[in-house]
Amino acid sequence: MALPPCRRAKDRASVRGPVIEIENVSRSFHRGPNLVQALRGVNLAVSPGEFLLIKGPSGSGKTTLLNLLAGLDRPTGGAVRFEGTDLTKLGDVAMSRFRNQKVGYVFQSFYLESAQTALANVTLPLIFSGVPRRERAARASEMLARVGLPEKIRERAGNLSAGQKQRVALARAIVNRPSVILADEPTANLDYRTGGEILDLLVSINREDRTTVLLVSHERDLAIQGARHFWLEAGELREQDGRPRDSAEGSRSVSGG
Ligand SMILES: Nc1ncnc2c1ncn2[C@@H]1O[C@H](COP(=O)(O)OP(=O)(O)O)[C@@H](O)[C@H]1O
Ligand SMILES: [Mg+2]
Numbered sequence: 001m002a003l004p005p006c007r008r009a010k011d012r013a014s015v016r017g018p019v020i021e022i023e024n025v026s027r028s029f030h031r032g033p034n035l036v037q038a039l040r041g042v043n044l045a046v047s048p049g050e051f052l053l054i055k056g057p058s059g060s061g062k063t064t065l066l067n068l069l070a071g072l073d074r075p076t077g078g079a080v081r082f083e084g085t086d087l088t089k090l091g092d093v094a095m096s097r098f099r100n101q102k103v104g105y106v107f108q109s110f111y112l113e114s115a116q117t118a119l120a121n122v123t124l125p126l127i128f129s130g131v132p133r134r135e136r137a138a139r140a141s142e143m144l145a146r147v148g149l150p151e152k153i154r155e156r157a158g159n160l161s162a163g164q165k166q167r168v169a170l171a172r173a174i175v176n177r178p179s180v181i182l183a184d185e186p187t188a189n190l191d192y193r194t195g196g197e198i199l200d201l202l203v204s205i206n207r208e209d210r211t212t213v214l215l216v217s218h219e220r221d222l223a224i225q226g227a228r229h230f231w232l233e234a235g236e237l238r239e240q241d242g243r244p245r246d247s248a249e250g251s252r253s254v255s256g257g
Contacts, residue, residue, distance in 0.1 A: 002119050008041045017084065019179055019212050020046040021071060025078035026235075037062070038064040039075070040235040048179070049210040051203065053224050055217050056232030062216035063234070066182045068104050069214065071095045074146040083179065100128050104173030104211075108185040110165040112172075114158030118144055120156050129176055143171035147201055163194035166204045170201060174211065181205065199224070225255040 022044040031035045038061045054061050067073040068080050071087050078086045082102060090098060099105075102129060102240060112121050112204060123141035131139065144153050147167040152160060156170055173181055185197030199215075203224065207212045215224070217233075223229070229240045 005256075008109075015062075018045040018081075019083055020044065020214075021079070021081040022068075023079045025068065025075045025080060027061075027068065027073070028076050037070075037235050039237075042078070042235070042237045043232075044237060046180075046214070048128040048212055049131050049206070051206045051213045051215070051224060051226045051227040052230060053215050053217065053222065054230040054237070055220060055222060058218055059077070060232045061235040062218075063184055063230055065103075065214060066184050068103055069180070070182055071099055075093065080159040080183060093143075099124055101176055102179045103232065103256075104176070104181040105184040106169050106173050106181065106186045108171045110189075112157040112165055112168055114156065114187045116157060117154050118149060118157055118160065118164075118168045118171075119153040121168055123174050124128055125172060125176050140171070140175060143175045144168070146173045146174070148197075151253075161194075162190050166190060166194075166234070170198065170205075174205060174209070177209070178211065180212045180214065182212065183213065185217055187217070196252065196254065203254060218253070219252065221252065223253045 016039065018222070021044055023038055025042045027039040028039065029038060029042065049079065054062060058136075064073065068075055068087075069082070071082075075089055082098070085097070085098075113124075119137065119140050122143055124137050126136040126139060139149070141153050144150060144167075147170050149164060149167050149171070152164060157165060166189075170186075181202065182222070186202070190198060202213055202215060205211050215227075229244055231238050231240050
């Protein structure tokens, strides 16, 4: 696949059609004598710039779904297309390049190189994508400022608080200006307030850069204004209306801005 160079936000409007299309996707795993159906007949079309919140209990298939979209896993059946390219047709090299250029992944447990500085962690994807050395440091520090960590760029990742680690991970996810951010329970290891700050950052990146965001969470009462809301249960995905359920204990409604 001939991947175009990274697109800047202002060019994104020129992308026609859905950024993601999932057609009748299933994914099953063998576990001993059993076949676990992690995803069943999932259909989804996502337009550029949308924010999707996919909620579901533990074991419902959330991580499996994101892994398919990131090209980290392949479906047992059905098709996954990303900007029109069928991901199941990519070889290993094209797939690595696709992940580096098109997808920013944010994990519950950050996955930073803890002995490396914040700056070095954010620089890593730029090395892989061949950005010249001088530009790398400038872009990485720009991203760290963007996520609110300008003064921590020389700090080792291992010395940062959980919230600061997730900010670094977010800067790393956006440094190559991906089309899509996949966020797998990014607030699950954070306290309520810090988690809210990470959600606000995701919302502002979505709005300002038109970066498509898919956020998965087991927080049943989470609602994000302007997002499309989905419910995933036992591998089946359904779209819901996004009205927050009022006054539920621990409910959270994010409006960004
Ligand atoms: N690599 C795997 N091998 C076997 N079973 C798996 C594997 N990955 C996920 N599963 C199973 O698939 C189901 C969905 O898992 P997962 O996508 O991780 O759910 P969630 O992220 O919503 O908690 C679970 O039953 C899980 O045990
Ligand atoms: Mg998971």
